[in-house]
Amino acid sequence: MDLSSSKAVIEALEHVQLFQYMNVAGVTLAVTDYFLTIDLEVALIWNSRWSLSKVLFLITRYLPFFESALLLYRTFGHNIPLSFCNTGYKISAGLIIAGVVVAEIILSMRTWAIWGKDRRVAVGLVTFVIAGATTSIPIIIKFSGTAQFVDPPVSNFLGCFLLGGSHILSIEWILLMAYDFCLLLLLAIKAYQTSGLPQSSQLLSITLHDGILYYFYLSMLSMMNVIIIWKFPPDFINLLTMLERVMHAVLTCRVVLYMREQTVSASSAEYSVTATMPQFIGQQA
Numbered sequence: 001m002d003l004s005s006s007k008a009v010i011e012a013l014e015h016v017q018l019f020q021y022m023n024v025a026g027v028t029l030a031v032t033d034y035f036l037t038i039d040l041e042v043a044l045i046w047n048s049r050w051s052l053s054k055v056l057f058l059i060t061r062y063l064p065f066f067e068s069a070l071l072l073y074r075t076f077g078h079n080i081p082l083s084f085c086n087t088g089y090k091i092s093a094g095l096i097i098a099g100v101v102v103a104e105i106i107l108s109m110r111t112w113a114i115w116g117k118d119r120r121v122a123v124g125l126v127t128f129v130i131a132g133a134t135t136s137i138p139i140i141i142k143f144s145g146t147a148q149f150v151d152p153p154v155s156n157f158l159g160c161f162l163l164g165g166s167h168i169l170s171i172e173w174i175l176l177m178a179y180d181f182c183l184l185l186l187l188a189i190k191a192y193q194t195s196g197l198p199q200s201s202q203l204l205s206i207t208l209h210d211g212i213l214y215y216f217y218l219s220m221l222s223m224m225n226v227i228i229i230w231k232f233p234p235d236f237i238n239l240l241t242m243l244e245r246v247m248h249a250v251l252t253c254r255v256v257l258y259m260r261e262q263t264v265s266a267s268s269a270e271y272s273v274t275a276t277m278p279q280f281i282g283q284q285a
Contacts, residue, residue: 009153012163012235019239020159023075026242027068033250034061037257044260056106057256063099064249067092071242075159085149085160093140096245097172101133103252104179107215110255111183114190114207121186128182132175143169164234170226177222184215207259214251221247 041061048054074080074088108125115121146166191208221244228236 009150009163011233012161013154015233015235016159016161019235020075022239023071023242026246027072029243029250030064030068030246033254037254040257040261041253044257044264053106053109053256056102057253060099060103060106060249061253063095063102064246067095067099067242067245070095077159078156080160082149082151082160085162086147089147089149089160089162090144093144096241097133097136097140099245100176100248101129101136103248104129104176106252106256107183107211110207110211110259111186114211115186125182128179132179135175136172139168139171142166143172162235162238165237167229169237170229173222173225173229177219177226180215180219180222184212184219187211187215207255207262210258211255214255218244218248218251 045054045057070088070092074085074092108129112118112122112125143166146168148163148165149160150163152161187208191212194208221240225240225244228239232239
């Protein structure tokens with residue numbers, strides 16, 4: 001379909017409100033989850049020593065809010081110049097790629113740790129991340145160049161008016177879906193290997209269970225994005241982009257917070273038992 005045709009323009013106008021709802025839903029999810037988990041973040045992250053994990057967590061946690069501010073302006077701003085729509089769109093695309101890569105690095109590190117820091121797993125994951133990131137950059141650059149913004153055909157239009165872009169964007173979601181599926185498979189294998197073992201800790205069980213669910217959700221979202229790109233009208237191309245971006249950040253941060261919470265709880269319980277042993281032994285004597 002010619003994106004500049006009147007039919008394409010009319011269809012895009014009919015979908016504008018849906019896109020506004022989806023963008024607001026993504027931002028609302030980010031804000032809601034932040035307030036639901038800020039107490040854990042303060043207790044477990046803010047006072048911890050600085051490390052690579054802490055830096056990656058803070059990037060994953062707070063980058064979506066910068067992206068959300070830019071997105072909301074592109075969605076509800078009045079009389080936005082086309083030049084800003086194009087530039088802002090490219091900046092948003094770059095931030096999303098960077099944010100997703102950082103989140104995937106965190107998830108990969110957790111998966112590697114669950115596998116006992118196996119060197120083979122590390123080499124495989126690092127190779128996949130590097131290959132995926134280097135492939136994503138030229139794809140997103142090419143796609144951004146095909147994104148077609150036009151002057152809105154109606155007065156008092158809010159936001160940038162996007163008619164569509166190249167289907168090449170689906171490759172991004174396919175790569176992400178493949179990587180998340182690989183992480184899911186690694187966790188599923190480890191869950192099978194440790195099932196029924198008495199030495200399998202509660203922390204490991206929770207990590208495996210939650211991790212498998214998280215990777216499944218993310219893989220399904222990526223699959224939905226691919227389907228939308230190929231089967232829905234051209235202007236739907238970014239319908240779920242912000243939602244999936246936020247889900248990546250939310251689930252990744254929850255993995256980090258809950259693993260730290262369980263570790264602290266386990267350490268506290270062990271300390272409590274150890275501290276009461278002398279008193280118990282004395283009473284027995």
